[in-house]
Amino acid sequence: MPSLLVVVFVLQLTIHLVNTFGASTINSLLWNIYNSLPTPTSKSASEQKELKRQFIKIRTELNATSSQDEFARWAKLRRQHDKLLEQVEKNKATLDSTKTTFDSVVSTLRWLGTNGLRMFLQFWFQKEPMFWIPKGWAPYYAEWLLSFPRAPVGSISIQAWSLACMAIILLVSDALVAIFALVVGSASATKTGKPMKVPSGEKEKATAQTEKKEL
Template identity: 70%
Template sequence: MPSLLIIVFILQLTIHSVNTFGVATINSLLWTLFNMLPVPTSKAAAEQNDLKSQFLELRKEMNATSSQDEFAKWAKLRRQHDKLLEQIEKTKSTLDSTKSTFDSVVNGLRWLGLNGVRMLLQFWFQKQPMFWLPKGWAPYYAEWLLSFPRAPVGSVSIQSWSIACMAIILLVSDALVSAVGLALAPKAPSKTAEPRKAPSEEKAARAEESRSQSEKKEL
């Protein structure tokens, strides 16, 4: 059996991942995977995808057809366009009702599987120390806070361990996001400084300039 420390950490990591990617995104992915199975809504979902493909092709063809020069062809495409749009709306209303029920069930199962399990673990193991602190490592009030609410003083409770795991996960996540952002950010073009002339070259240039000025005066 895996250690309780690892279970709590994985649970907190999963909760953070769900909150990061978003519930709606995960539900949409699960809905797509669900319709790949032999379920009653799979046929309707496949039919809707096929209708959408036909609709996009017909819309593209209709936009390429002039309503003035080729009115008969454009009117025929328009009728087909409206018919497909009506069919898409009909299948969409049916699937939306089923998807709403699916989202409610998934949200409930996700809450039970994540937050429900976390609350159950914190209640069941509230008296069990996760690990013991070295003696004299922290003052009494710090030991009492780390053992809150019912773990032995001098140990770390499951609640404190959960908070520590979430804090570490947030720090690492923010650091990774910042690193990726810096890596993908466009770099500003560096200005190349002009090479500085040596003192001998500067003297020669000044002498040449003064000689040219004196020649102009003589002229």
């Protein structure tokens, strides 16, 4: 069985990742994975992709066809366009209804597996010390705060450990984002390859030498 310290840290990291990427992004990713598996909606999703592909193709041809010079071809493409549009809208309505139910179930399970589990652990282990502070390392009021609300004084409570994990994760996340932005900015500047500016004094000196050689 994994240590409770590790479980709380992983749980806080999961909550941070969910909050960073966003619930809608995660739901869309899970929805695409769900449709790629042999599920009841996988066939409808595949048909929707094919219908969209055909619709875009017909629409492109329709826009490139003159309704005056090529009326017969234009009218045929228009009928195909309207028929495909109706099929796309009908199939989309069915998938959207299923996706709404899917998002609701996934959101509930995600909350139970993250915030719900965190609340349960903090309630169930509120009297359990995560680890003990060496005696004399902190004053009594600090020991009391770190053991809040019901852990033994002189120990770290699960609430205090959760807050510490959250603070560390935020600091590391901000540091990684800053490093990434710095690397991308440096790479972009290198790729642009802006010419280095020549100081005005050096430029005048080079011009004078050139004129002297010409004389």
